[in-house]
Amino acid sequence: MSIQRLRGTADILPDEAPLWRRIESAARREARLYGCREIRTPVFERTELFSRSVGETTDIVSREMYTFPDRGGRSVTLRPEGTAPVVRAYLENALHRTAREARLYYLGPIFRYEKPQAGRQRQHHQFGVEAFGDGGPAIDAEVIELLMRFYEELGMRDLSLLVNTVGCAACRPAFNGRLAAFLASRRPDICEDCRRRSDGNPLRVFDCKSAGCAAVIAEAPRAIESVCPACRVHFDGLRALLDEAGIAHTVRPELVRGIDYYTRTAFEVLAGGLGAQNAVGGGGRYDDLVESLGGPPTPAVGFGTGIERIVMVMAAQGIAAPPPDGAVVSVIAWEPEGIAAGRRALRSLRGAGIPAEMDHRGGSLRSQLRRAHRAAAAYALLVGAAECARGAARLKDMRTGEEREVPLEGIGAAMGRLAPAENRTGVPGGRRPS
């Protein structure tokens, strides 16, 4: 084997692409239903966009970014998350001036230099939504509802939604201080990782899985009990709205996200079948980010969800993938007299919007029919010398085996009338007739 794909990357092969398209079109449909418009930002940005927004001390910025100097000496970074570029584009193109409230969605690759494992790659893909300009809990609930509906549309089951509040600029510093002080007092009882965390981002200790730390953490002050009255009202409001929408959720006070810009609402959706990386999606509110990137004070809330992890959950839950792409009609000519007529039929079919193929290498009728069968074509068009001489061919239904003679003239239009449902790329009745 010569050149291989880069570590942590994956090829999405023709057999898998239909499922990806289904997921992507569900994403676009849901986003549209909720009033979101698509935005496409570059896959690379100036490095400082991410260091300033995501946070210098986060794992993402401190050790996971694909950062390199370009030929002009600028430091550029492959986007390690979707929100900061959208905020940048929102400001740079003055979208906040044309509409007070903007709802945007994106779909595309994300890059993080991590060690791959189940559900974790160096390039993965996310569907994300960002809603700007509304600081109230109703929009948080709506964004979460969009996400849960999207999963539901794909047939995903047994998901758990975890919600938390991480406070705001007014109350978080004080809480962080109290937590840090508490952790300092218990420093001998906590693990090395947590000591490190208590210096950088003390909230992270709530994530620790070590048994020793769990006992300490149980006594630690909780953000949810320490936030300011405004944050409390927002969080209670969100929970009531989720209840109203019939969206089951669990309050998880230890839920913390690894990106610094979140304020107030933080949420995550967990699923089984993913291995240790059990989050399919997550997000939250980021009321200070737009302003910190140079815009006017603008509250915002959004989520990102990983397409690869959705694919994994769907596979684990046995959710059927769409049929593979393939030709609907296989044109077969096995005698010299039929070859040119076969090619004309091929053009006629394609002109009528019917996916059609013909094996130009030829071969016996038997072998070409076998190929058509394996390619799961719905029909075979047999252009034999005898029929060809009277301007006709035999149309064979591959599922039933029935054959009838059809005129070659206008074959595309005739097939279009015969099987209008097959005018698209899908093949009716599933694939692989047996």
Add this chain to the structure above:
RNA sequence: GUGGAUGUAGCUCAGUCCGGUUAGAGCACCUGGCUGUGGCCCAGGGGGUCGGGGGUUCAAAUCCCCUCAUCCACCCCA
């Protein structure tokens, strides 16, 4: 970055512990049986740097060392 497991045909894997004739199976692929008819069956065929490099040995897929990759877990996240 740390730890564990695994690398043999396009795919899934046997063979490795106990070194020994041309390295196997199933599936997939190609051809024929059926000279103008797919699926099932039968027969035949193509395909391999045994991840790479080095070492030990008369002899290495097999033993030793190094290296790379993949998977899984920690960490972190989608």
